[in-house]
Amino acid sequence: MNNIDIEKIGITEVNQLRKIGKQTFYETFASSNTEENIQNYLAEGFSIEKLTNELNDKNAEFYFAKIDDDIVGYLKLNFGVSQTELKDDKALEIERIYVSKEFHGKKVGQLLYDKAVGIAKERKADFIWLGVWEENPRAISFYKKNGFVEFNKHIFKLGEEEQTDIMMKLKLQE
Secondary structure, eight states: OOOOEEEEGGGHHHHHHHHHHHHHHHHHHGGSSSSHHHHHHHHHHHHHHHHHHHHOOOEEEEEEETTTTTTOOOEEEEGGGGGGSOOOOTTTEEEOOOOOOOGTTTTTTHHHHHHHHHHHTTTOOEEEEEEEEEHHHHHHHHOOOOOOOOEEEEEEETTTEEEEEEEEEEEEEO
């Protein structure tokens, strides 16, 4: 397999971000949710306007995972006030790590995750946290394998449906 490059992206990549975002969200959650709820979420959550605002947020960063010129996954990090919860200046939130299905099990997610840890350490964060759907065992075991522990739960609304996310965190060693 060719090298996987992790690249920080900016506003000029908004269309590619929208494409990989919609594709990977659909692949991950379509089979366990109604088509209507999925389509509504894709329309709102991945609108050009919303993604443009997120890309322009100085407290958020996006990274693509690329093989040659193909985007095969992406990462979204939030700092400070842009975190979805906690809003802790000593924390970094991994809001999204998504990898296209055909590249599952090929270390793409691990490389994106390693990038997030590197950034957290550069920023001297005390811990990294994230929310993961309780019915996504693949992701939960990935984070547990990387040392995350559960610390809370919160509700995530997908269309009309309320779903429970497990909140997990990883304390960074000095």
